[in-house]
Amino acid sequence: MPSPFPGMDPYLEHSELWAEVHSRLIVNLADFLGPQLRPKYRVAVEKRTYTDLSDAALVGLPDVAVVSRRSTPNQNSSTTSSTATVLTQNEPVTVKIPMPEEVRESYLEIREIGTGAVVTAIEILSPKNKRAGVGRQAYSRKRLEVLGSFTHLVEIDLLRGGKPMLILGERPRSDYNILISRSDKRPLAQLYRFGVREKIPVFPLPLTSTDVEPIVDLQELFTQVYDRASFDLAVDYGSEPVPPLKANDAVWAATLLQESGWR
Numbered sequence: 001m002p003s004p005f006p007g008m009d010p011y012l013e014h015s016e017l018w019a020e021v022h023s024r025l026i027v028n029l030a031d032f033l034g035p036q037l038r039p040k041y042r043v044a045v046e047k048r049t050y051t052d053l054s055d056a057a058l059v060g061l062p063d064v065a066v067v068s069r070r071s072t073p074n075q076n077s078s079t080t081s082s083t084a085t086v087l088t089q090n091e092p093v094t095v096k097i098p099m100p101e102e103v104r105e106s107y108l109e110i111r112e113i114g115t116g117a118v119v120t121a122i123e124i125l126s127p128k129n130k131r132a133g134v135g136r137q138a139y140s141r142k143r144l145e146v147l148g149s150f151t152h153l154v155e156i157d158l159l160r161g162g163k164p165m166l167i168l169g170e171r172p173r174s175d176y177n178i179l180i181s182r183s184d185k186r187p188l189a190q191l192y193r194f195g196v197r198e199k200i201p202v203f204p205l206p207l208t209s210t211d212v213e214p215i216v217d218l219q220e221l222f223t224q225v226y227d228r229a230s231f232d233l234a235v236d237y238g239s240e241p242v243p244p245l246k247a248n249d250a251v252w253a254a255t256l257l258q259e260s261g262w263r
Contacts, residue, residue: 001232004260007199010241024225026106036214048105052134053098120152130162152206155179161243237262
């Protein structure tokens, strides 16, 4: 069963589904590229590991006294008496504290057989890469290492939420991006931009200058992942996606889902 959306399905950006989407797409991309690149290269699935704090917030109650006033039964217009009752918070309350969690982010490396040199690194961004914190710092360090080397970088951003990764100058607006940074063309890079109403664009995978570069149809790979994972059974298309769509896109999506029988 294909997604009702022509390109990236915004409902799969939800945090409860994205980890599975990411893992399946990484593996499917590796399986697609592997046979085309052998015997000169192999595709390795690598993991970046770091410790981060969970999203649990530190919640507590302020240390205040509660005062109530009660009137005496025999009060007149000129005199009143009151009793102040101070309630102290001697009993414990339940709070949430940040918990350390081990985060593992998968990415791909195209390695040359014989030398082991990493020719191309392929990253699919996760929510932690796009918001302030350890996840963004860890990925930013890795990104700088690649950009300062002879390794090409393919950076795939299928998430509307969060802060986009740094580029120089003004970034053109778009819902999603694919960045192709060839080591021999830096600091120039190619930025593929597309919206929620569009198909994911195809792009050539950068290798060495003497190689025929395979064309990556990420839309087809995404469609395969959606079908194999039965995401149609996991998504509630009667609700709104998280994060929400822009107003005009929300109207378009609602019409699309109604006309295709998902609502």
